Amino acid sequence: MVENPNNIEINPGDFAPLDKQAGPDKEKIAAPSLTFGQDVWRRLKANKTAFVSFIVLLLLFLMAFGGQALYHHDPNAQAPKYANLPPKIPGVNIHGLNGHITQSGQDVDAYKQAGASSSVHYVLGTDYLGRDLLARIMYGTRISLEIALIATLIDLTIGVGLGILSGWKGGRVDIFIQRIIEILSSIPSLVVMVLMATAFTKTGMASIIAALALINWTTMARLTRAQTLQLKNQDFILAARTLGESAPKIAWKHLLPNLSSVIIIQTMFTIPNAIFFEAFLSYIGIGISSPQASLGTLISDGQKNFQFLPYQMWYPAAVLIILMLAFNLLGDGLRDAFDPKSKR
Amino acid sequence: ACGSKSSSTSSSKQTANLTQNAELPTMDISKSTDVVSSNMLNNTNEGLYRIGKNGSITPGIAKATKVSNGGKTYTFTLRKNAKWSNGDKVTAHDFVYGWQRTVNPKTASQYAYLYSGIKNADQIVNGKKAVSTLGIKAEGDYKLVVTLDKPISYFKKLMGFVNFFPQNEKVVKKYGSKYGTTSSAMVYNGPYKMTGWTGTNLSWTLKKNNDYWDKKSVKMSSLKFQVVKDASTGLNLYNSNKVDDTILSSTQVKNYKTNKDYKVYKTASTFYIEMNRNDSNKTLAKAFKNKKIRQALSLAINRKEYVSSTLGDGSTVAKGYVSEDLAKNSKTGKDFTSDASVPSAVEYNQAKAKKLFKEGLKEIGETKLNIKLLSDDTDAGKKATEYIQGSWEKLPGLTVTNQNVPFKTRLSRSESGNFDTVISAWNADFTDPISFLSLFTSSNSYNNGKYSSSEYDSLINKANGSDANNTTARWNDMVKAEKQLMNDQGVIPIYQQATSHLTRTSLKGIIYNTAGSQYNYKYMSVK
Amino acid sequence: MATATFFLMKLMPGTPLQNEAKLTASEKASILAQYGLDKPVWLQYITYIVGIFHGSLGLSFQFSDQAVSYLIGSRMGPSMQLGAQALVVGVIFGIILGAIGAIKKDTWADRLATILSILGIAVPSFVLAILFQYYVGLKLGWFPVAGWSGFAYTVLPTLALAASPLAETARFIRTDMVDVLSSDYIELAKAKGLSKFGIVYHHALRNSLIPMVTLIGPLAAALMTGSMVVENIFSVPGIGEQFVKSILVNDYPTIMGVTIFYSALLCVLLLLTDIVYGIIDPRIRLSGNGD
Amino acid sequence: MENPENVIEVRNLEINFHTYAGEVKAIRDVSFDLRKGETLAIVGESGSGKSVTTRSLMGLLAPNAEIKKGSIMFHGDDIIKKSEKEMQHIRGKDIAMIFQDPMTSLDPTMRIGMQIAEPLMKHKGLKKKEAIAQALEMLKLVGITNPEGRINDYPYQFSGGMRQRIVIAIALVCYPEVLIADEPTTALDVTIQAQILDLMKDLQNRIDTSIIFITHDLGVVAGMADRVAVMYAGKIVEYGTVDEIFFNPQHPYTWGLLNSMPTLDTEGGSLSAIPGTPPDLLDPPVGDAFAARSDYAMKIDTQQEPPFFKVSDTHYAATWLLHPDAPKVTPPAEIVRRQQKFAAMQKPEAPIKSDTKE
Amino acid sequence: MPDERKKILEVHHLKQYFNVGKKDEVRAVDDVSFDIYEGETFGLVGESGSGKTTCGRAIIRLYDPTDGEIIFNGKDISKLKGKKEMHEFRREMQMIFQDPYASLNPRMKVKDIVAEGIDIHGLAKDDADRTKQVEDLLETVGLNKDHSSRYPHEFSGGQRQRIGIARALAVEPKFIIADEPISALDVSIQAQVVNLMKELQVKQNLTYLFIAHDLSMVKYISDRIGVMHYGKILEIGPADEVYGHPLHDYTKSLISAVPVPDPEFERNRKQVAYDETAEMDGKKRRMVEIAPGHFVRAAEDEVAMYTQRAVDAGLITE
Ligand SMILES: Nc1ncnc2c1ncn2[C@@H]1O[C@H](COP(=O)(O)OP(=O)(O)OP(=O)(O)O)[C@@H](O)[C@H]1O
Numbered sequence A: 001m002v003e004n005p006n007n008i009e010i011n012p013g014d015f016a017p018l019d020k021q022a023g024p025d026k027e028k029i030a031a032p033s034l035t036f037g038q039d040v041w042r043r044l045k046a047n048k049t050a051f052v053s054f055i056v057l058l059l060l061f062l063m064a065f066g067g068q069a070l071y072h073h074d075p076n077a078q079a080p081k082y083a084n085l086p087p088k089i090p091g092v093n094i095h096g097l098n099g100h101i102t103q104s105g106q107d108v109d110a111y112k113q114a115g116a117s118s119s120v121h122y123v124l125g126t127d128y129l130g131r132d133l134l135a136r137i138m139y140g141t142r143i144s145l146e147i148a149l150i151a152t153l154i155d156l157t158i159g160v161g162l163g164i165l166s167g168w169k170g171g172r173v174d175i176f177i178q179r180i181i182e183i184l185s186s187i188p189s190l191v192v193m194v195l196m197a198t199a200f201t202k203t204g205m206a207s208i209i210a211a212l213a214l215i216n217w218t219t220m221a222r223l224t225r226a227q228t229l230q231l232k233n234q235d236f237i238l239a240a241r242t243l244g245e246s247a248p249k250i251a252w253k254h255l256l257p258n259l260s261s262v263i264i265i266q267t268m269f270t271i272p273n274a275i276f277f278e279a280f281l282s283y284i285g286i287g288i289s290s291p292q293a294s295l296g297t298l299i300s301d302g303q304k305n306f307q308f309l310p311y312q313m314w315y316p317a318a319v320l321i322i323l324m325l326a327f328n329l330l331g332d333g334l335r336d337a338f339d340p341k342s343k344r
Numbered sequence B: 001a002c003g004s005k006s007s008s009t010s011s012s013k014q015t016a017n018l019t020q021n022a023e024l025p026t027m028d029i030s031k032s033t034d035v036v037s038s039n040m041l042n043n044t045n046e047g048l049y050r051i052g053k054n055g056s057i058t059p060g061i062a063k064a065t066k067v068s069n070g071g072k073t074y075t076f077t078l079r080k081n082a083k084w085s086n087g088d089k090v091t092a093h094d095f096v097y098g099w100q101r102t103v104n105p106k107t108a109s110q111y112a113y114l115y116s117g118i119k120n121a122d123q124i125v126n127g128k129k130a131v132s133t134l135g136i137k138a139e140g141d142y143k144l145v146v147t148l149d150k151p152i153s154y155f156k157k158l159m160g161f162v163n164f165f166p167q168n169e170k171v172v173k174k175y176g177s178k179y180g181t182t183s184s185a186m187v188y189n190g191p192y193k194m195t196g197w198t199g200t201n202l203s204w205t206l207k208k209n210n211d212y213w214d215k216k217s218v219k220m221s222s223l224k225f226q227v228v229k230d231a232s233t234g235l236n237l238y239n240s241n242k243v244d245d246t247i248l249s250s251t252q253v254k255n256y257k258t259n260k261d262y263k264v265y266k267t268a269s270t271f272y273i274e275m276n277r278n279d280s281n282k283t284l285a286k287a288f289k290n291k292k293i294r295q296a297l298s299l300a301i302n303r304k305e306y307v308s309s310t311l312g313d314g315s316t317v318a319k320g321y322v323s324e325d326l327a328k329n330s331k332t333g334k335d336f337t338s339d340a341s342v343p344s345a346v347e348y349n350q351a352k353a354k355k356l357f358k359e360g361l362k363e364i365g366e367t368k369l370n371i372k373l374l375s376d377d378t379d380a381g382k383k384a385t386e387y388i389q390g391s392w393e394k395l396p397g398l399t400v401t402n403q404n405v406p407f408k409t410r411l412s413r414s415e416s417g418n419f420d421t422v423i424s425a426w427n428a429d430f431t432d433p434i435s436f437l438s439l440f441t442s443s444n445s446y447n448n449g450k451y452s453s454s455e456y457d458s459l460i461n462k463a464n465g466s467d468a469n470n471t472t473a474r475w476n477d478m479v480k481a482e483k484q485l486m487n488d489q490g491v492i493p494i495y496q497q498a499t500s501h502l503t504r505t506s507l508k509g510i511i512y513n514t515a516g517s518q519y520n521y522k523y524m525s526v527k
Numbered sequence C: 001m002a003t004a005t006f007f008l009m010k011l012m013p014g015t016p017l018q019n020e021a022k023l024t025a026s027e028k029a030s031i032l033a034q035y036g037l038d039k040p041v042w043l044q045y046i047t048y049i050v051g052i053f054h055g056s057l058g059l060s061f062q063f064s065d066q067a068v069s070y071l072i073g074s075r076m077g078p079s080m081q082l083g084a085q086a087l088v089v090g091v092i093f094g095i096i097l098g099a100i101g102a103i104k105k106d107t108w109a110d111r112l113a114t115i116l117s118i119l120g121i122a123v124p125s126f127v128l129a130i131l132f133q134y135y136v137g138l139k140l141g142w143f144p145v146a147g148w149s150g151f152a153y154t155v156l157p158t159l160a161l162a163a164s165p166l167a168e169t170a171r172f173i174r175t176d177m178v179d180v181l182s183s184d185y186i187e188l189a190k191a192k193g194l195s196k197f198g199i200v201y202h203h204a205l206r207n208s209l210i211p212m213v214t215l216i217g218p219l220a221a222a223l224m225t226g227s228m229v230v231e232n233i234f235s236v237p238g239i240g241e242q243f244v245k246s247i248l249v250n251d252y253p254t255i256m257g258v259t260i261f262y263s264a265l266l267c268v269l270l271l272l273t274d275i276v277y278g279i280i281d282p283r284i285r286l287s288g289n290g291d
Numbered sequence D: 001m002e003n004p005e006n007v008i009e010v011r012n013l014e015i016n017f018h019t020y021a022g023e024v025k026a027i028r029d030v031s032f033d034l035r036k037g038e039t040l041a042i043v044g045e046s047g048s049g050k051s052v053t054t055r056s057l058m059g060l061l062a063p064n065a066e067i068k069k070g071s072i073m074f075h076g077d078d079i080i081k082k083s084e085k086e087m088q089h090i091r092g093k094d095i096a097m098i099f100q101d102p103m104t105s106l107d108p109t110m111r112i113g114m115q116i117a118e119p120l121m122k123h124k125g126l127k128k129k130e131a132i133a134q135a136l137e138m139l140k141l142v143g144i145t146n147p148e149g150r151i152n153d154y155p156y157q158f159s160g161g162m163r164q165r166i167v168i169a170i171a172l173v174c175y176p177e178v179l180i181a182d183e184p185t186t187a188l189d190v191t192i193q194a195q196i197l198d199l200m201k202d203l204q205n206r207i208d209t210s211i212i213f214i215t216h217d218l219g220v221v222a223g224m225a226d227r228v229a230v231m232y233a234g235k236i237v238e239y240g241t242v243d244e245i246f247f248n249p250q251h252p253y254t255w256g257l258l259n260s261m262p263t264l265d266t267e268g269g270s271l272s273a274i275p276g277t278p279p280d281l282l283d284p285p286v287g288d289a290f291a292a293r294s295d296y297a298m299k300i301d302t303q304q305e306p307p308f309f310k311v312s313d314t315h316y317a318a319t320w321l322l323h324p325d326a327p328k329v330t331p332p333a334e335i336v337r338r339q340q341k342f343a344a345m346q347k348p349e350a351p352i353k354s355d356t357k358e
Numbered sequence E: 001m002p003d004e005r006k007k008i009l010e011v012h013h014l015k016q017y018f019n020v021g022k023k024d025e026v027r028a029v030d031d032v033s034f035d036i037y038e039g040e041t042f043g044l045v046g047e048s049g050s051g052k053t054t055c056g057r058a059i060i061r062l063y064d065p066t067d068g069e070i071i072f073n074g075k076d077i078s079k080l081k082g083k084k085e086m087h088e089f090r091r092e093m094q095m096i097f098q099d100p101y102a103s104l105n106p107r108m109k110v111k112d113i114v115a116e117g118i119d120i121h122g123l124a125k126d127d128a129d130r131t132k133q134v135e136d137l138l139e140t141v142g143l144n145k146d147h148s149s150r151y152p153h154e155f156s157g158g159q160r161q162r163i164g165i166a167r168a169l170a171v172e173p174k175f176i177i178a179d180e181p182i183s184a185l186d187v188s189i190q191a192q193v194v195n196l197m198k199e200l201q202v203k204q205n206l207t208y209l210f211i212a213h214d215l216s217m218v219k220y221i222s223d224r225i226g227v228m229h230y231g232k233i234l235e236i237g238p239a240d241e242v243y244g245h246p247l248h249d250y251t252k253s254l255i256s257a258v259p260v261p262d263p264e265f266e267r268n269r270k271q272v273a274y275d276e277t278a279e280m281d282g283k284k285r286r287m288v289e290i291a292p293g294h295f296v297r298a299a300e301d302e303v304a305m306y307t308q309r310a311v312d313a314g315l316i317t318e
């Protein structure tokens, strides 16, 4: 607290009135201009777990959809002679990766046993028909992801559409849609899925996707409805209405962009959910049919031999678990990143 | 870790823990269709005979049997000391009642067709005649007369089949629709009686039946059963000494093949491929009528490799269409399959296959074939289609599409001829080759591929008719028929099913047969 | 609901014939008549719906002469016990894990709790069950490998089942509690000088736990899913295990019955949680309808 | 303690927040005292640092806050140096706080009796029963009608005004020496606001606490405060007794504030706004932070931070306008009017010329 | 005197109920009548929940009124038919919102927010024209064109409120409903917005319905004031009269509670209590013109009392 500021050096002219034009801008905004997307991206990058998950997912997608370009092995090529060979990576001599396996309590060289020449090696081993497990895992991941993505896309469309409709229209439309959702969600989702999958005489991607989509949209619809109800009375929506904007336009220009965070976050949870359910269906025997493979069928095939050929379950299971972890963690991260409360 | 707690292997106790891989759906003799219920019924009840080792006929309720009227009349004298577990005596009336109940259309027994050949049975099943007209009569309490429409050479064997067991009318009436739905709503006249089955649960016990006429032969005091559907669970249970027997899956087999507990139980069940000669796809119909193509398809399959590396559950390469260990030549003691062997029909020779396929294609004027391979969506079905697809596609000009559908869809599609090729399986109901062979007569409704050979038809006719009472001639008829079918490559046999078990070596005296009532625990003991 | 199931089932290639491969057409017909399957579909439907109101769900195809309602009744016990145990274990540990995550937000403890809880969702229950059975049951020999005769037998299946409710609860509690912890009344509680524990115990936990009640329904539904494989693997005579089997053998009266049973159960649970929620949340207890 | 009258002495407080965009210099060298029994009002624009200042007294800063410098002496102890445990003993007992929004500051799931009793149980070690009994007394004191009947009610059963009374009851239940009220009436209607303010004054008289009252409503300040501190951009720019601030303001920002509020007598057209927006504290301007918006800005304002110039023993202002070399300026008309009134009020004593310094 | 001017808006017996027929029926606006003259500012004050917002929204047809007439420019807009009429009406009447944070779509750029009305009503010839109009509008409200490509969250409250005003102005309305446009703003910023609104009123000949609960500001900006309580208007009159000589007890109480930035005044302030049960005695009440242009909601037997008050206050001479 300076009572007598004599120690401050004053220069002549200091007390001249300030030229307003040259002076500091009084409407200046100091922070850099960030779009919403940039802002989210920045906060996502700051969240290490979520960011790592994002990278992991990126890699998994690359592996699933582009892996074949690097690893030219037909996932369906059989070599029954080489059935159930454990992983063997040339030059690595760790049990589990050197082609050795414990059989009847003894460590044996499975490759030698199968009469494979020294040039034969499968990085992740083979399955019961001697198919390359790595190729199959890449292929299975792709199928799993395709199923999940398509199903999610469908329930995104249905869920968001009906959610907005329900929330925006209110009244009877709302009640009707809510009833449908209630009924659908009062049946355990797996049961519906099982019913759907069995009702289609031929099990396959289409029926699984249909079953997944039928079930999952309710969550999405509920979330978008709740959010729409909130947004509907927000001043900026009212403003658009007073300007004479039509309902579909409002939905498109105002609701959707503001719903996007909810939708994206929910998608991050729907996708792994779909993958998981697909795996589940495959496990109980009504999943994808051969020779197509999904992570679920691979795990379910693998678990039968878990005690003796643990790698057959571990590797696809690991991919599944990593996928699920990554999606969930990314979802969590995005939720934080989108959350206005966690601003800054 | 649990070794010390082992409850079963101690010899003093005479108990064992066994597993089944499916639920017990019923204890109703008329309604039993599956392996589990037939095993349980076979050990808790008894018919006129009991099937012993190697399908032999051992004494049951019948003390003496007289065959007359050219093999069309059987007169059974029943033992007087046979009792039901509720104290009632087992009488001829129980047989009459039981049989009539089974053929009665109201009962809707799914095995009533086995009665075919017994007088009026077919008409009764189809509701055309009264139940009372069935060719079975009780003459007093201990004499039973059965009349047949035509001689049935394997009739005595049938009598060991559970659907021909007697039923206690009093008990059936007492429980009404609940009869046979729990262990207590049932009465037993066999070596054991069942307790602890609620009708839907997954475990129960067979206890020694003290009312059994031959109870002195029964050593075991109790057999505990537990349903374990998952093979790994079963193995874990076995390894933790909780059970004394478990069914192994293929990888498990690989690891336990050398174990002293390892046992293979063959089943009279053959897996084979049928080719649709009436295919709606005319090209394929033509192709399947071409013997070279059929042979090529057969030769292209490396059955040995499939059975050992892919399937690996103890199943064996099919020797032919009729399964091994089903029937033996009564003179030479040789198996039917070796008498009727046609090695070329089940051999693997890729070069020859390619050559024949090429020739065959040329003969029908095609260069390419696109075949759909149908099977069910079970594990075995999937493995088989995947493997065969792989093998067949090595034939130049052949592409294969797999179709794995639910079991019942597969059945209806094969029946309606809606397939190109289908992997089928047939289980014998009783231990006689005819159980297999009658399938491929031209008129048989299960001849899905429409194999048609007048020679084959007449051989089967002879075996069922004129040669029915002549064991040797009948045998030769059947051998010839099998050879005919195989030489024509009418179907492509792949493998004979078997199940691999781990069974404690201390369990002795379990009698196993490949068909019919497979397990007989009457003489079982723990050492 | 029943309607939807019924017609879906009609699309399935299911008949009660176990031995279909060996029956002639007329034999089949007479057996189908036994099950009333010879009648037109609409008549079957009416019969079925009328039956439901009389508590009858028809006869099982797989178990001859066994009423589906009896089947469900006798299989209910183990499933309920497992479900309840798993729910209790899952919810309690989930709450602990979630609370730790929220309180220690953005620390290693939080991350660990998060990863653990997501693992509960990420690892399929069948994988978990197999691992438990093999390692804990067989290798360590701590608990019976499979079967159903006494409490010890319930431990492993309960744990395998509990993973998913644990995970869901933990995530729910964490998110909710983070919200609660940043609310004004927690600020006020801090300003009162309450200790961290006091704040969490007296204010945060209660406010997070109340909405937790609404999660019970979905959790129970998830448990039903899990029970199907877990019961199968551990040979537990429960409904879930039976359901899977029924699907595989196309026993559609049972499939329908179990579906209806599950749905009814879920409805009852949802209703119950609604009521309980009304009772324990003071905000809606008296006003009748919350805002 | 420089002055035994002072309950709290804040010296040279500097607080920064770490954010993605950099350091937010929220509090920049703030010093003030709180005397026993007085009400100190802190006014200022949104974001000027009022809340941060007071929260630092409670030791309740956000985790990303960093106290760069300074001390907060409470009875001779530096609060900044206290551990969390020690702070817990001070909070609610010696220093209590009321928050802005009565609708959300009560735990919705706890009976209000218990919420009031909590601090008693914590700080006075009372049994639940005794604490509830005292809580009941407190409820009476804050003017809840039928307190016996309402002590077991939940917050949602009360109106906003009632809730704020309950919040006040919670704050005062331990008879704290210092009560910090962060905009306690902003969310309330004027009529309710008047009631709450009366209540606070009344209670202050009875239990003799010092109050730090935060608001940006100058009307409320006029009614409540003994002394006023005006904050701008993380600094106190002027402080003095309530009369000095309202009738003899010296800082152009204070002028602007007073000038932009219509009063009963304001005639149409004479309302004048402060142009522009407050500076971003991420990058506080050099010199006088208000310069950019001030009509009286001088060159030095953009170069050097103005020190505090003494106006009277109780009145200081940080503006170069008070420098002896600075040109004399005429404040806006409204301010001139106020200053005239002030002069009239000071008549009996020797008039103090506002623009002189010692 | 006032009758010579043109009435731009007449509200007759407006009723706006929510959840009609249900247990939780809310009579947010219950039989409200008032007129607004062209070019004036009509202030609506009242405590929270008294129905001010609802009244404003019913007038701009965000709600469908339960009952009553709203005549705008001679047309009963509560009975507007067809898209076209509605579209036209939407240009003439606009709204400024209370919460500067909620009233701008956070996912849109400022230029698109401002141009929304231009786009809807097709007011721009081409893109360049649109840009120019937006920049002009921004300048009108004291922002510069650099701001047009930023997002709302980057602005301070006052700036956002000015963007909201620019948006409303874009369609060149005649009538603007301002629902507490300043109550979320800082005191110093409030003045900016109020000044801007006054300035625009003169320049563009706007009429305002100005809703607020801050009485001093309402008095400052309004020509006439209506005082609302429990969905009803209790008193209407010229701003100075209502403020200086309130006739209704509620108005008196309200005004006595307003804090004034004058310590001396505050020290002597006496708050007048209001007994709201007096309103609920079930008597039939209507708006009675006690003094010229000064209405009070009164029962027949209360008219004399109010007239006496007016006489005492010197509003009329007996
Ligand atoms: N946790 C935080 N992280 C970053 N910046 C913060 C944080 N808390 C406060 N600030 C910043 O510190 C400055 C002062 O905030 P403070 O809350 O004290 O303002 P205030 O005067 O109380 O405003 P109001 O009147 O709006 O309550 C603001 O610029 C604000 O953005």
Ligand SMILES: Nc1ncnc2c1ncn2[C@@H]1O[C@H](COP(=O)(O)OP(=O)(O)OP(=O)(O)O)[C@@H](O)[C@H]1O
Residues within 6 Å of the ligand: E018, E019, E026, E027, E028, E046, E047, E048, E049, E050, E051, E052, E053, E054, E055, E213
């Ligand atoms: N959509 C609605 N449904 C039901 N009730 C409503 C609705 N909108 C408003 N209300 C109720 O109508 C009454 C009047 O509300 P309104 O928002 O008009 O008050 P206000 O005077 O604007 O208050 P404030 O000053 O708080 O903005 C309130 O009791 C409110 O709860």
Ligand SMILES: [Mg+2]
Residues within 6 Å of the ligand: D050, D051, D052, D182
């Ligand atoms: Mg603040």
Ligand SMILES: [Mg+2]
Residues within 6 Å of the ligand: E052, E053, E054, E180
């Ligand atoms: Mg309002």
